[in-house]
Amino acid sequence: MPISLERMIHFVPPNIEKMRAKVPDLVNKVDVVLGNLEDAIPADAKSDARNGFIQLARENEFGSTGLWTRVNCLNSPWFLDDVMEIVQTVGDKLDVVMLPKVEGAWDIHYLDQLLAQLEAKGGLGKPILIHAILETAEGVKNVEQIAAASPRMHGMSLGPADLAASRGMKTTRVGGGHPDYAVLSDSDNSGVRTAFQQDLWHYTVGKMVDACLSYGLKPFYGPFGDFSDPQACESQFRNAFLMGCLGAWSLHPSQIEIAKKVFSPDPAEVAFARKILDAMPDGTGAVMIDGKMQDDATWKQAKVIVDLAQLVSSKDKELAEVYGF
Numbered sequence: 001m002p003i004s005l006e007r008m009i010h011f012v013p014p015n016i017e018k019m020r021a022k023v024p025d026l027v028n029k030v031d032v033v034l035g036n037l038e039d040a041i042p043a044d045a046k047s048d049a050r051n052g053f054i055q056l057a058r059e060n061e062f063g064s065t066g067l068w069t070r071v072n073c074l075n076s077p078w079f080l081d082d083v084m085e086i087v088q089t090v091g092d093k094l095d096v097v098m099l100p101k102v103e104g105a106w107d108i109h110y111l112d113q114l115l116a117q118l119e120a121k122g123g124l125g126k127p128i129l130i131h132a133i134l135e136t137a138e139g140v141k142n143v144e145q146i147a148a149a150s151p152r153m154h155g156m157s158l159g160p161a162d163l164a165a166s167r168g169m170k171t172t173r174v175g176g177g178h179p180d181y182a183v184l185s186d187s188d189n190s191g192v193r194t195a196f197q198q199d200l201w202h203y204t205v206g207k208m209v210d211a212c213l214s215y216g217l218k219p220f221y222g223p224f225g226d227f228s229d230p231q232a233c234e235s236q237f238r239n240a241f242l243m244g245c246l247g248a249w250s251l252h253p254s255q256i257e258i259a260k261k262v263f264s265p266d267p268a269e270v271a272f273a274r275k276i277l278d279a280m281p282d283g284t285g286a287v288m289i290d291g292k293m294q295d296d297a298t299w300k301q302a303k304v305i306v307d308l309a310q311l312v313s314s315k316d317k318e319l320a321e322v323y324g325f
C-alpha cells in the first residue's frame, strides 16, 4: 500500500468546464482530486463527465496529489465504459477507482479482474487500487469480506445517503447527526429532561474501521451535505478522525480547510506524543508524564499520531514548522 496523505478526497463534477478549469489550483490545495461520474452527474451528462475526466487527467500534473475517479455502479449502463475508457487512456495517471454501492466480495472480484486485464493490455506497471463505498445494508453486513476481497483494496468510505435509503432510515440528510436521534435523561427535581443527541453513524463507522484495519486498509468518513453548517461538518469529521478514519470527502471548496484542520493531528497532541516516544526509546516499560501513566500501548498510540504528523509535514510545510519537524 503506498503511503499517501489523503485528508480530503475532493469531488469535482468533470462534465462542467468551469469546474475542470479549477483543477490546476485544486491540485495544490487538496490531497486527492476525484472526478465523480456517478450520482450527482445527470444521466444525460454521463459520457461528458467521463470524457471531461480523461481531459482533466491528461491536462494536469498531479505530483503527490492523488487522482481518483468514482465510476458508476456495477449494475448501471455506464460502468463498463467508465472503466474501459479511463484505464485505456489515462490508466497510467489514475491511482484509485472508487466503486459505489459495493454489496459483497463478488463486486470487488469483478473490478479486480477487469483492472488486471486492462493493465496487462495497456502495459501498465503500477496497479490501480480500489476504494469501496459502504452504502447498502448488504454491504455493511459483508464489510469484512469486502475488505479481504483483493490486495488492490485501498480502503472504504461511508456513504450515508444511499445507506440511509437502503436501510429505510428516516432521514433526508447527507451524513451528520439528526436532532431526533437522542437519549432523554431522567427528569431532575424540577422535571426538566435533556435530550442528548447521539451519532447516527457511530455503529457503521466503527464496523468499517475494524474491517479496514484488520486487513491493512484505510477507512474514511464520506460526505457532509449541509454546506451551510461548517461547525456540524467539523464535528462529524472529528468524530470519524478520533475513531480511526484518515480523511473525509470535500464536496465544496469550503470543506477543504475543515478536512485539513480535522485530519491533521492537533499540534498539542503531537507534542505530547513526542514526549512519550522520547521517554520510552525502546517502547517498553512504564513511565509517568504530566501525571499520566504511559506504557507499551500508549507508546503505540503516540506513534500513530507522530507518524501521521510526519506524513502531513512531508506535504504541508506550514504544519511541519508548527509540529517542529
Ligand SMILES: CC(C)(COP(=O)(O)OP(=O)(O)OC[C@H]1O[C@@H](n2cnc3c(N)ncnc32)[C@H](O)[C@@H]1OP(=O)(O)O)[C@@H](O)C(=O)NCCC(=O)NCCSC(=O)C[C@](C)(O)C(=O)O
Binding pocket: 011, 012, 013, 018, 019, 022, 036, 039, 040, 133, 135, 158, 159, 160, 161, 162, 163, 174, 222, 223, 250, 251, 252, 253
Ligand atoms: C453542489 C454544487 C453543485 C454546488 O455548486 P455551486 O456552484 O452552486 O456552489 P457555490 O457555493 O455557488 O460555489 C462557490 C464556488 O465554488 C465552486 N465550486 C463549488 N463546488 C466545487 C467543487 N466541488 N470543486 C471545485 N469548485 C467548486 C463554484 O464553481 C463556485 O466558483 P466561482 O466562485 O468561481 O463561481 C457543487 O458544490 C458540486 O457539484 N459539488 C460536488 C457534489 C457531488 O459530487 N455530490 C456527490 C457526492 S455525495 C454522494 O454521492 C453521496 C453518497 C456518498 O454517494 C451517499 O451517501 O450515498
Ligand SMILES: [Mg+2]
Binding pocket: 039, 100, 135, 159, 161, 162
Ligand atoms: Mg451514494
